[in-house]
Amino acid sequence: MWRIRFHGRGGQGMKTASRILGTTFFLAGYEVQDSPRYGAERRGAPMTAYVRAGREPIFERGIITHPDLIVVADRSLLSLPLAGVFQGLTKDTVLLILTEDTEQNLHIPAATVKAVLALPLSLTTDGAMSRTRESSACAAAAAALLSLPLPLLLQSLQEELHKTASELLQQNLTGAKAAYERMFKHQNLVRQSSVNPEAGYEPPHWIDLQFEDAHHSAPAIHGEATSLLVKTGAWRSMRPVIDIARCNRCGLCHTFCPDGVISLSNEGVPEIDYDHCKGCMICKVQCPMHAIDVQTEHGGTE
């Protein structure tokens, strides 16, 4: 059975990527299971998605502990323990990362993994008219590594993105082809791991859970101003940027911001606290002067 784990941030489309890959497998005649898993259902929060595919009915479910292939859409997740990118990594695992960096610059110890592959970010954007399309590029790269036929991948993309505007769909197909071709030379690198039932198992370290004082065994944390300490700006995948020249000082962005991170100067000039702005873009929608632009956190413009 193939086991693939995707890591991304909410809004980056890794659930979609897992579905594109799942459907490609399904079209190729495999039994398939794909599922996303997220804690807080919000943009920017780390999330994972799983794909299993095999020739027999699949009984496994949920978390994939030892993936054959890990796909990471956001490099910043590598240094975030909560994201669990390196969980269950073995010397049989291939790690595919969407990044502008070279493999060497990622500083992942070679001994811990079978191979690290960098998928250039430039494949997911298209010059000035850039649109992010990480999901199709990541799915396509994975499909190439798993030797799935390109025509089935493109058919799957059309099925999964059938509600997408035709121009954007075309860009996705072009990007996917480029990502597929880029990775195709590595097509025999990823291997299906097999469970050897006779090998025995490491017993789980079960313990007898003991009573603990209610003062610290109740699910309550009392803390002051923790919302200031946590840099929720790290959740952002899109950045609102105010063009002060066009701003008419109406203050609507300040009023509507659900996180209260847009302050007004004495003269009524708005300023965004990027440490805490989550990039929800409500300010952009509300601005009557259309003075708020959107940039991706990768540097492109939406």
Added chain:
Amino acid sequence: MRKLLTGNGAAAWGMRLAKADYLPAFPITPQTEIIETISQWIEEGEIEATMVTMDSEHSMITAAGTAAATGVRVFTATSSQGLLYAMEMIYTVPGWRAPFVLVNVSRALSSPVTLEPDHNDILAARDSGFLQIHCSTCQEVVDAMLLAYRLAEDDRIRLPVIVNLDGYYLSFTREPVTLPEQEKTDQFLKRTGPEVKGFCASNPCSQGVAVLGGSQYSFFRYETHLASCNGIKVFSEIAAEFESLFGRRYQAVESYRAYDADIVFFMIGSFATKAKDAVNQLRSRGIKAGLVRPLLLRPFPEEAIIKALQNKKGVAVIDQNISLGKGGILYSELASILYNVKKRPEVLVSFIGGLGGRDLTPEDFFEMAKVTTEAADSGVTPPPRLLYTREELAAMHGLQEIALYSDTQTRE
């Protein structure tokens, strides 16, 4: 047609194939996708149905029951806190003998509030009079929907039915699903006409359900109980009809490689497929393991369970729920039906795990089989095991230290 569908998608397709007329709705994660899918179909003119968004789950179940009493086919769905908020009406509508289908997408209960599943929500409705079907795959979800309408509308039952599926592990998980053909579904789910004569808008009337005195009260309660018990026989009849039409076989109790097993896992829900995986691995290691899984939890298929577990050495009962102050609910249910059985299994070992979506790993299953085998061999049953590891506790203590530090800072 075989296609990839989530459990939520399969539930929506069940409603569509059953051609339900009316859908009172209220959103809650991880169920919302079901009503979103259906509302989109209505919007696009793919199906004809009336959907009404209600002010709460309490009103939603009231609306479902009253609509069902007029004879229209009703579907609704909820989860977790929503099911609990509706609980007064969940216990009320079965007494009306108004048949409809409710999907519950299991999600663990607050506090602490969380999103992933266990079965304390659905088990809170255990004694309500709703029949309960518990699914372990997305295929079962759509098929159970059709079986549920037949059960609910059968004159020997006439009670609402809950189809239960686990949040995330089924609700958001896509698997290949063979959709029942519409024509055959129509044949399987023939309309039986108004359930309560005279209920229509042009002829207003009221329905009285009050009694004074225990004797009359007992009569109605006993009758509802007996109707529910009829569900066992009716289930096997309609499952046979279902198999002849659609080719898929369902039994009130699934037995997987349990026939010649020494050690059996006993559990409900989607994690049961993980148990099948463990069974196959244990078998290839020479350990005779099996799985017994009730699909039907209400009525409780006593005879079938007893038959499946007779003469076994040991049963590992896996409860993805906890009755606080008692323990596993399935464990108590199972023990109660086996007590008077002569050839009952030598030991029943209680394991509580998978709460709030906590994973049950293959190693957990292997170890449960080992502990149960040892108990059967020694004749000494260990105390209930709350599945938790050293590593989990260490991580928890780390979090507690942060919380305590934060608390101290706040109070100073």
